[in-house]
Amino acid sequence: MADTIVGTLKELSTAYATKQPHQVEHLLEDTNVLDTVQFEPASHTLWNVYDEVTEVAGGGFVDMDAPLGDMEVNTELRKVDLSILGGKVFCPEDKALAFGGKEAYFSKKTPKILRKLGVDAEKAVIYDNLRPFALDSGNALDAGSETDLNYCILAVRWVEGETIGLYSKDTFKDGALFNVTKLHDGALYEHPTSGVLGYGVRYKGYFGMQLANPKTVAGIFNVTPASKPTSLMVDNLLDMVRAGEGTYLYCHRKVLSILADIGKGAAFQMGPDQDKVDRRIAEWNGVPIVTSYNFVDAAEAHVAIA
Numbered sequence: 001m002a003d004t005i006v007g008t009l010k011e012l013s014t015a016y017a018t019k020q021p022h023q024v025e026h027l028l029e030d031t032n033v034l035d036t037v038q039f040e041p042a043s044h045t046l047w048n049v050y051d052e053v054t055e056v057a058g059g060g061f062v063d064m065d066a067p068l069g070d071m072e073v074n075t076e077l078r079k080v081d082l083s084i085l086g087g088k089v090f091c092p093e094d095k096a097l098a099f100g101g102k103e104a105y106f107s108k109k110t111p112k113i114l115r116k117l118g119v120d121a122e123k124a125v126i127y128d129n130l131r132p133f134a135l136d137s138g139n140a141l142d143a144g145s146e147t148d149l150n151y152c153i154l155a156v157r158w159v160e161g162e163t164i165g166l167y168s169k170d171t172f173k174d175g176a177l178f179n180v181t182k183l184h185d186g187a188l189y190e191h192p193t194s195g196v197l198g199y200g201v202r203y204k205g206y207f208g209m210q211l212a213n214p215k216t217v218a219g220i221f222n223v224t225p226a227s228k229p230t231s232l233m234v235d236n237l238l239d240m241v242r243a244g245e246g247t248y249l250y251c252h253r254k255v256l257s258i259l260a261d262i263g264k265g266a267a268f269q270m271g272p273d274q275d276k277v278d279r280r281i282a283e284w285n286g287v288p289i290v291t292s293y294n295f296v297d298a299a300e301a302h303v304a305i306a
Helices: 009-016 023-027 032-036 093-098 102-136 231-240 255-262
Strands: 039-041 047-058 071-081 083-092 140-142 151-157 163-167 179-182 197-211 217-223 247-251 287-291
Touching (some): 009 032, 023 102, 032 247, 032 287, 071 197, 102 197, 140 231, 151 231, 217 231, 247 255
Parallel strands (some): 039 163
Antiparallel strands (some): 083 197, 151 217, 151 247, 163 197
16 A cells, blocks of 8 residues: 555545445544544554644845845654554454344444444544644634533644544555454464353554644634624634635534624525535535534533633
8 A cells, every 4th residue: 555645544544445445434424514524544554743833933034136045944853653543342252143243243243333433433523632732822813602512613624644533554555444363373272251151353444633732723612592602703714714715613503503693695505405414515605614413512611711
């Protein structure tokens, strides 16, 4: 596999998951946000090393035939560890018999297993990565609610080498997004907790998230139907991430009506297919709005913003 490919998980799977092409479809079935994330290969199997630019000085306009000024680029070497996305599934011996064999059982359960892994991964992207990064970077606006029944709106500009998903260089080496391995070589074994005899399978992949530029992630917090952000606040949110190509607004499905209310006119727009279930056709001044039920529903704690 070429190690320079950057794309969404669907794009990568189309190119490389020739043996298990449907894994990514099941993984992303309930994950609209994860579906938009760009991924690039990590520098190593289990981690990624990158140079973060801290300062660029010098350069600029000079007169004709005048010597160009020296430029200085200061960087710091950073390292991001990948995480394991996966789990183990156990099939009792009698249940395997009822399904016509363990292979039939695991084949039947795989779509549900991968959907659950996708949901867990998207929640981690939102609540373990993007949301904390916006707050830690000081890129936070306050819609005003003082309750603990809030939503948030996140703006993200995905940038190769900076704000990007990561996948292990070993991903897709077997023609699949996940490595699926039979436990105990597919032989019958005793479950360590229940003591029941059966069969097991392990699903495993190495993925991560690199957030190296604070000018790419921002959020509006403490949002409720009674404490709505203003239209100008959403515009400022997009300015904070230098909105352009690769920029998205992420929020819970119910926040879409709030954005529609404050963006009446040219700001908020729905496409011609607005009656469809897929709500990703909404835009704010041309920036796609992606909704997901993996944002908590009116249950985010109040965030104190200076």
